[in-house]
Amino acid sequence: MTRTMTLGKAINAGLRTAMEDDPKVILMGEDIGRLGGVFRVTDGLQKDFGEDRVIDTPLAESGIIGTAIGLALRGYRPVCEIQFDGFVYPAYDQIVSQLAKMHYRSAGRLTLPVTIRLPFGGGIGAVEHHSESPEAYFAHTAGLKVVACSSPAEANVMIRQAIASDDPVIFLEPKRRYHEKGEVDPEISVEGAFPLHASRVLREGTDCTVVAYGPMVRVAMDAAAAAASESGPSLEVIDLRSLSPLDMDPIFTSVRKTGRMVVVHEAPGTLGLGSELAARVQEECFYSLEAPVLRATGFDTPYPPARVEEHYLPDLDRVLDAVDRCLAH
Amino acid sequence: MAWCRGVDPVRILGTFRGNDQGGWDPADHNFQLYTIVIGAQTLHATGYAMGIAKDGRVGGDDPAKDEAAIVYFGDGATSQGDVNEAFIWSSVFTAPVVFFCQNNQYAISEPLERQTRVPLYQRASGFGFPGVRVDGNDVLATYAVTQDALNKARGGEGPSLIEAYTYRMGAHTTNDDPTKYRIASEVESWKLKDPIARMKSFLIRQQVADNDYFDSVKADADALAAKLRADCLSMPEPAPDSIFDHVYPHGSPELDAQRATFTRYLDSFADAPAGGHR
Numbered sequence: 001m002t003r004t005m006t007l008g009k010a011i012n013a014g015l016r017t018a019m020e021d022d023p024k025v026i027l028m029g030e031d032i033g034r035l036g037g038v039f040r041v042t043d044g045l046q047k048d049f050g051e052d053r054v055i056d057t058p059l060a061e062s063g064i065i066g067t068a069i070g071l072a073l074r075g076y077r078p079v080c081e082i083q084f085d086g087f088v089y090p091a092y093d094q095i096v097s098q099l100a101k102m103h104y105r106s107a108g109r110l111t112l113p114v115t116i117r118l119p120f121g122g123g124i125g126a127v128e129h130h131s132e133s134p135e136a137y138f139a140h141t142a143g144l145k146v147v148a149c150s151s152p153a154e155a156n157v158m159i160r161q162a163i164a165s166d167d168p169v170i171f172l173e174p175k176r177r178y179h180e181k182g183e184v185d186p187e188i189s190v191e192g193a194f195p196l197h198a199s200r201v202l203r204e205g206t207d208c209t210v211v212a213y214g215p216m217v218r219v220a221m222d223a224a225a226a227a228a229s230e231s232g233p234s235l236e237v238i239d240l241r242s243l244s245p246l247d248m249d250p251i252f253t254s255v256r257k258t259g260r261m262v263v264v265h266e267a268p269g270t271l272g273l274g275s276e277l278a279a280r281v282q283e284e285c286f287y288s289l290e291a292p293v294l295r296a297t298g299f300d301t302p303y304p305p306a307r308v309e310e311h312y313l314p315d316l317d318r319v320l321d322a323v324d325r326c327l328a329h
Numbered sequence: 330m331a332w333c334r335g336v337d338p339v340r341i342l343g344t345f346r347g348n349d350q351g352g353w354d355p356a357d358h359n360f361q362l363y364t365i366v367i368g369a370q371t372l373h374a375t376g377y378a379m380g381i382a383k384d385g386r387v388g389g390d391d392p393a394k395d396e397a398a399i400v401y402f403g404d405g406a407t408s409q410g411d412v413n414e415a416f417i418w419s420s421v422f423t424a425p426v427v428f429f430c431q432n433n434q435y436a437i438s439e440p441l442e443r444q445t446r447v448p449l450y451q452r453a454s455g456f457g458f459p460g461v462r463v464d465g466n467d468v469l470a471t472y473a474v475t476q477d478a479l480n481k482a483r484g485g486e487g488p489s490l491i492e493a494y495t496y497r498m499g500a501h502t503t504n505d506d507p508t509k510y511r512i513a514s515e516v517e518s519w520k521l522k523d524p525i526a527r528m529k530s531f532l533i534r535q536q537v538a539d540n541d542y543f544d545s546v547k548a549d550a551d552a553l554a555a556k557l558r559a560d561c562l563s564m565p566e567p568a569p570d571s572i573f574d575h576v577y578p579h580g581s582p583e584l585d586a587q588r589a590t591f592t593r594y595l596d597s598f599a600d601a602p603a604g605g606h607r
Binding site for chain 1: 344345346347348349350365366367405406408409410411436437438439443444504505506509510566567568569571572573576583584587591594595597598
C-alpha cells in the first residue's frame with residue numbers, strides 16, 4: 001500500500017522501520033532528538049524509541065563518527081546525521097582514515113555497518129558551508145559506499161538498504177527536495193526492492209543520455225519533458241543512485257543506443273562524478289559515441305552567496321544547452 | 330562586537346541576505362570574518378596571537394604597543410576538537426589570546442548538560458591557564474573581566490578563558506522551534522535579567538543619565554534600525570559572474586575561461602522571450 005509523503009518524511013519512515021526491525025540500529029547526531037533534526041527528518045523518533053536509541057550528541061562531528069565506529073565494533077548499527085554537508089569535514093579524518101579502511105586493515109574480520117546521513121547540495125538560500133556537494137571526496141575513497149536518493153520512494157527504501165548494508169555508507173539526501181511529495185511504499189522489503197547499488201533508467205529516449213543523481217534528477221527529468229513538449233531531442237534520463245560503486249551497464253547500454261551523454265551534477269565539474277563517467281564511457285563505448293561526453297555542473301569555485309546560487313546550479317536551460325552542444329557534433 | 334569594531338551592520342546583514350560571504354575588510358577593523366563551521370576560529374585566533382608574540386608585541390616596555398587577540402564562541406563549540414586544540418596550542422605557546430565563551434546554555438536544541446558535566450570555565454585549569462565565569466548579562470562586569478584578560482595577554486601572561494553566563498532569548502534561526510525543547514517559565518525568568526534593562530537602572534540609580542539621555546539613545550536606535558531595514562532591502566543584486574571573483578589572488582586561466590563561457594551563455598538569452606527558457 002502506497003502513501004503520499006515528502007522526501008523528508010519518507011526517510012523518517014524508513015528510519016522508523018529499520019529501528020523496529022533491528023534493535024541494534026541507533027541514531028546519532030546534533031539536535032536529532034527533541035527537535036527532530038534541523039530538517040525534522042528524525043521527528044518523533046526519540047519520543048518513540050527513547051534517548052538510548054536516538055542520541056543527541058555533543059557538538060563534535062569527528063566525535064559522532066569516531067564513536068559510531070566504536071559502537072559498530074561493539075555490534076551496533078549506528079546511523080549518524082551530519083547536520084549540513086559543510087560540517088562533515090571535521091569528521092573527514094574518521095571517515096576516510098578509519099571508517100573506510102578498518103575492514104581492509106582487519107583482513108576482513110571487522111565490518112563497520114555505519115550509515116552517515118548527509119543533507120547535501122544547494123538551492124535553499126543558505127549561508128556559507130550549508131550548500132556543499134562533497135560526494136566526490138567520498139567516492140574517491142575505497143571502502144566507502146556512496147549513494148544519493150532523488151525521490152520519496154527511493155529515499156524510503158534506500159535508507160533502509162543502507163542501514164542493512166554491512167558497508168559504511170554515505171547516504172546523500174537532496175536537502176532542497178525534502179519537502180517534495182511522492183508515492184511511497186513503506187512495506188516493500190529491503191531485499192525485494194530495486195538494489196541499492198544500481199543505476200536506473202527513469203525515462204527512455206533516443207537522442208542523448210542524461211545522467212544525474214540526487215537533486216539534479218528532477219532537473220534532468222524536467223529538461224527531458226521540456227525538450228519533448230517542444231519537439232526537441234528525445235532524452236534518456238538515468239538516475240545514477242549509486243556513486244560508489246558505479247553501476248555502469250545501464251549507462252553503457254543507453255549510450256550505445258543514443259550515442260551521446262550529458263552528465264549533470266551540482267558539484268564542481270573538475271574531478272566530479274562526471275569526470276569518471278566520461279572516462280568510463282569513452283573506454284567502453286568509444287565507437288558508439290557521436291559526440292564528446294559533456295557536463296552541466298557547478299563551476300570550479302566555492303559555492304557562491306545565495307543571491308547568485310541560481311546561476312551556479314545547473315538548471316533546465318543549462319542541461320538543454322549541454323544537450324544542444326552535444327547534438328551539434 | 331562587530332559594532333564596537335566599527336563594522337557597518339549592513340555589511341553583516343549582506344552575508345545573511347546572501348549577497349556575499351563577509352563584505353568587510355578585516356584589516357580595517359581588526360575584526361575577522363565569520364567562520365560558521367563551529368569553533369574553527371579559535372585556532373585562527375591562537376595562530377594570530379602566536380604571530381603577535383613572534384613579532385615581539387607582548388610584554389614590551391611600552392604597554393600601549395602590546396597586542397592581543399580575543400575570540401568568541403558558544404557553549405556548543407567547546408565540544409569541538411578545534412576548540413580543545415586551540416586551548417592546548419595557546420597554552421604551550423603562551424599565546425596572547427582570550428577565549429570568550431558566550432554560554433547561552435543551548436546549542437540549538439541541546440542543553441549545556443549535553444556538552445559538559447563541569448562549569449565550562451573550569452576546563453581552562455586542565456589546559457594550564459586561568460578561567461573565569463562572569464555574569465554575561467552584567468555589562469560592566471563583563472567589560473571588566475575582558476579588559477583584565479586582555480591586559481594579561483598583552484603583558485605576556487598567555488591565554489585565559491572567560492565564560493560569560495547568559496541565555497539565548499529567542500530561536501537559534503528562523504527554522505528553529507524552542508518550544509520543542511524548553512519551557513516558557515525558563516525564558517520568562519531570564520527576561521528579568523535583561524542586560525540592557527539592568528544597565529539602564531544602574532545608570533538611573535547612579536544618577537549619571539536622565540530621561541533625555543535615554544530618549545536620545547532610543548531615537549538613535551530607531552533611526553539606525555530604519556536605516557538598516559532600508560539599506561538591507563535596497564542591496565543591489567550581485568552580478569551573476571561575481572561567482573568567479575576572488576577564488577585566487579591572481580586569478581586562474583581556467584576560471585577565466587569558465588567565466589567567459591558562462592557570460593556567452595547568459596548573453597544567448599538576450600533574444601529569448603521573457604519568462605520562458607530558450
